[in-house]
Structures are given as structure tokens and as C-alpha cells.
Amino acid sequence: MPRDNSGFRELRLDAISRRFGGAVALDRLSLAIARGEFIALLGPSGCGKSTALNCIAGLLALTGGAIWLDERRIDGLPxxxxxxxxxxxxxxxxxHMSVRRNIGFGLAMRGVGREEIRRRVDAALALIRLAEHADKLPGQLSGGQQQRVAIARAIVIEPPVILMDEPLSNLDAKLRIEMRSEIKRIHQELGRATVYVTHDQEEALSLADRIVVLKDGVTQQIGAPEELYARPANLDVALFMGYRNAIAAxxxxxxxxxxxxxxxxxxLRGTAAGHPGGGDATAAIRPEDFVLGPGPNAVRGRAETVEYCGRDYLVEFLTQDGHRLYARTETRVRPGDFVEWHVPPDRVLVYPSGK
Ligand SMILES: Nc1ncnc2c1ncn2[C@@H]1O[C@H](COP(=O)(O)OP(=O)(O)OP(=O)(O)O)[C@@H](O)[C@H]1O
Ligand SMILES: [Mg+2]
Structure with a gap:
């Protein structure tokens, strides 16, 4: 299969979508997606991810704004x-169609000739590594194989942009991780711009060049995975990025x-995100940023429950004045142990309350 040879440079959105009754499903998503870029739309259920994707696809009309594919305005197109x-x-x-016919369907609809269809479907089958299953029906394939057929069907038309809505959520945990690598590999080989919807931060972090975090239809932050992980713009993004300890301070x-x-x-010393000033705040700390043992910026408590996670332990501990916190360590800790941790100030993110 060829890399992107469509001449596509950029998909620009400025999308607003209200639902029946005027409720805002997508407040205003403004974003330019470059050729070859992998964008993840991330957020909890109901935040507007599918709405955004369906607006791009043309399955849902915009109620405001516009979508441009290079110089062409496309939001009025089917x-x-x-x-x-x-x-x-x-x-x-x-x-009722074989794998081969499923993959070739879009090409047949576009009036592509039989030989050309065979050639392109063969290339797509090779890419998803399912050549030997070409004549089976979807019902004779596993979930992961079926999803690969769906991917082949989408890419065989050589689109400038690929849209995926939670493609891995029906697969079991092991297969999900395998398919994630598969999607990454296919994206690297084909270099097609991709918009990928997920509520799984790990998926977004591992796949995307840039992540868009949505909440209640409102864009919270757009940035590279490393940027969102290290410096979430607000407490909601922090919670989504695994800052499990959110402590009133x-x-x-x-x-x-x-x-x-x-x-x-x-x-504690921390890093203020937003205006420091005085007053009420919330401190956000990831469990993995606690370091076991004494040091500056110390937090002490008694271990309550300890979960073994393979690589390390997740320790739930209670401070003297009753704060319940989570920390990770590779050292074996037992319930009831007195534990002392410290945490680097740049890993304590302080958000003003109400932000
Ligand atoms: N057909 C519809 N009619 C009216 N409101 C809708 C419709 N579909 C979705 N909504 C509303 O629009 C908002 C965004 O929905 P959307 O499906 O985009 O969320 P999502 O982020 O994809 O959620 P999920 O992770 O559950 O798939 C929600 O408040 C939802 O209730
Ligand atoms: Mg959805």
C-alpha cells in the first residue's frame, strides 16, 4: 500500500454541535490536523468525542463553524x-461477505476495476497480515482479526484521513495491547492522518502525536502526550492523566x-499551575511520583492495603490526619507498616480550587 500520495496537507476544524433541544455536545473544537499526524480525542463518556468524529466524517451536521480539507470547505458534503x-x-x-469482498467493497462502489481491486485488496491483506483468511466470513474470525479487516477496509480506499471511534474497546486486555501496536505499525507504514477516539489515556498516550482532552464538549487541552502527562492544564486533565491523588490543600x-x-x-512544596496566590487549592500527585524513604517534601502514613501489580506495589496509606493517598513502589510493603515517602516539588501540581 502506498504512503499518503493524496496531496493532502491539512484538515482544519472549527466545529460546534448542538443536539436536539439545544444542548451543547461539542462546544467548539478548533484544531488543524497535519498530513500524517495521529490525533487522539480523549475524555470520559459523554464528553463529545463521537460527536466530533461524526462531524468530521459527515455523519452529523455542524450547527456552527466549518471544516476545511486544504482549500476546500467540506462540512456541507455527504x-x-x-x-x-x-x-x-x-x-x-x-x-455475508468474505473478508476479501468486505475489504474491496468501497473500491467496487467507486467503480474501480476488478484487477485493480484484487491488487489493492491483496496489498491491504498483506499489511494487516490476514492473507490466509481472505476467503473466510467475518463470523469465522476472532474479534481482533475482524477489527483488522475493518482497518483494511478503511485504508484500502487510500483516504487522506482515517477516523477511528474506540476501535479496541470490544477486545480483551491482551488483544487490545497487541492491536494498539498493530495500529501504530500501520500508521507508521502508511503515514495517513488519523483521528482516534478513546477514553483510555494509555491508548492515547501510546498512539498519538497530539492529544485533545474534552470534557462536557469543551476542549480542555491540546498537546503532545509528554506535555499532557507532565503538565496537565487543569485538575480534570490531571485526573484523567493518572494523577490519582487529588488532595484539598x-x-x-x-x-x-x-x-x-x-x-x-x-x-509540601509544589508547582503552581495557574495563578499561585493564596487560598484553597487542590494538590495533584501521581502514585508513581512518590519515592519510598525519607527526603525533602515528606509524607508519612500507615499502609492500609497493598496491591501487587507485577512490576511494583500500589500502596494505599493513611496520613496521621486522615488523608488517604496512593503511592507506588517496587519495595515490598505490608499492610500496617509505617511508610515514609517523599515527592519532588515539580511532581506536586497545585491547582487553584474551582479550576
Ligand atoms: N443522538 C443524540 N441525540 C441527543 N443527544 C445526543 C445524541 N448522541 C449523543 N448525545 C449527547 O451528546 C453528548 C456527547 O455525546 P458523544 O456521543 O459525542 O459522547 P462520547 O464522548 O462519544 O461518549 P462515549 O465515550 O460514551 O461514546 C452527550 O451529552 C450525549 O448525551
Ligand atoms: Mg462515543
Whole structure:
């Protein structure tokens, strides 16, 4: 299969979508997707991910804004004229057609000749590594294989943009990780711009060049995975990025560019995201950023429950004044142990309350 030779440079969206009754499903998503870029739309259920994707695909009309494919405005066009490849959660294969015919269907609809279809379907089958299953029906394949057929069907039309809506959510955990690598490999080989919807932060982090975090239809942050992981723009993004400890705190002051906060009797230095000032705040800390043992910026407590996670232990501990916190360590800790941790100030993110 060829890499992107469509001449496509950029898909620009400025999309607003209201649902029946005027409720906002997508407040305003403004984004330019470059050739070959992998974008993940990430957020909890109901945040507007599918709405955004369906607006791009043409399955849902915009109620405001516009979509441009290079110089062409396309938001008035029906899906087939936009020519994007779509992959859905439920595969949406034709059950009575062989794998080969499923993959070739879009080409046949476009009036491509038989020989050309055979050649392109063979190339797609080779890419998804299912050549030996070409004559089977979808029902004779595993979930992961069916999803690969759905991917082949979407890419065989050589679209400039591929749209995927939670393509892995019906697969078991092991297969999901395998298919994730598969999607990454196919994207690297073909270099097609991709918009990928997921509620799984790990999937978004591992696949995307840029992640768009949505909440209640509103864009919270757009950035590279590393950027979102290290510096979430607000508490909601932080919670989504695995900052499992969100602790009510007070900002006591600022010293040397760091926020000094108190959490009950605990005093910590942290990094203020937004305006430091004084007053109520929330401190966000990832379990893996706690370091076991004494050190500056210490937090102590008693281990309550300890979960073995293979690589390390997840320890739930209770501070003296009753804060329940989570930390990870590779050292064996037992329930009831007194544990002392410390945490680097740049890994304590302080958000003003209400942000
Ligand atoms: N057909 C519809 N009619 C009216 N409202 C809808 C319709 N479909 C979705 N909505 C609403 O629009 C909002 C966004 O829905 P959307 O399906 O885009 O969410 P999502 O992020 O894809 O969620 P999920 O992760 O559950 O698939 C939600 O508040 C939802 O209730
Ligand atoms: Mg959805």
C-alpha cells in the first residue's frame, strides 16, 4: 500500500454541535490536523468525542463553524464525498461477505476495476497480515482479526484521513495491547492522518502525536502526550492523566518560584499551575511520583492495603490526619507498616480550587 500520495496537507476544524433541544455536545473544537499526524480525542463518556468524529466524517451536521480539507470547505458534503476511512467500535463488517469482498467493497462502489481491486485488496491483506483468511466470513474470525479487516477496509480506499471511534474497546486486555501496536505499525507504514477516539489515556498516550482532552464538549487541552502527562492544564486533565491523588490543600505562599501548601499538618512544596496566590487549592500527585524513604517534601502514613501489580506495589496509606493517598513502589510493603515517602516539588501540581 502506498504512503499518503493524496496531496493532502491539512484538515482544519472549527466545529460546534448542538443536539436536539439545544444542548451543547461539542462546544467548539478548533484544531488543524497535519498530513500524517495521529490525533487522539480523549475524555470520559459523554464528553463529545463521537460527536466530533461524526462531524468530521459527515455523519452529523455542524450547527456552527466549518471544516476545511486544504482549500476546500467540506462540512456541507455527504460522507462519501469527503472520502475518509472510518473504523467503528463494533467493526460494522458485512457478515455475508468474505473478508476479501468486505475489504474491496468501497473500491467496487467507486467503480474501480476488478484487477485493480484484487491488487489493492491483496496489498491491504498483506499489511494487516490476514492473507490466509481472505476467503473466510467475518463470523469465522476472532474479534481482533475482524477489527483488522475493518482497518483494511478503511485504508484500502487510500483516504487522506482515517477516523477511528474506540476501535479496541470490544477486545480483551491482551488483544487490545497487541492491536494498539498493530495500529501504530500501520500508521507508521502508511503515514495517513488519523483521528482516534478513546477514553483510555494509555491508548492515547501510546498512539498519538497530539492529544485533545474534552470534557462536557469543551476542549480542555491540546498537546503532545509528554506535555499532557507532565503538565496537565487543569485538575480534570490531571485526573484523567493518572494523577490519582487529588488532595484539598491551602496555598500558604510562594517561595523561590514554588508554591508552599499545607494539607492538614503536612507542608509540601509544589508547582503552581495557574495563578499561585493564596487560598484553597487542590494538590495533584501521581502514585508513581512518590519515592519510598525519607527526603525533602515528606509524607508519612500507615499502609492500609497493598496491591501487587507485577512490576511494583500500589500502596494505599493513611496520613496521621486522615488523608488517604496512593503511592507506588517496587519495595515490598505490608499492610500496617509505617511508610515514609517523599515527592519532588515539580511532581506536586497545585491547582487553584474551582479550576
Ligand atoms: N443522538 C443524540 N441525540 C441527543 N443527544 C445526543 C445524541 N448522541 C449523543 N448525545 C449527547 O451528546 C453528548 C456527547 O455525546 P458523544 O456521543 O459525542 O459522547 P462520547 O464522548 O462519544 O461518549 P462515549 O465515550 O460514551 O461514546 C452527550 O451529552 C450525549 O448525551
Ligand atoms: Mg462515543
Amino acid at each position: 460522507p462519501e464525498e469527503r472520502g475518509f476511512g472510518m473504523i467503528f467500535q463494533n467493526y460494522a463488517l458485512f457478515p 491551602r496555598i500558604e505562599g510562594v517561595e523561590g518560584g514554588q508554591a508552599v501548601i499545607s494539607i492538614g499538618q503536612i507542608r
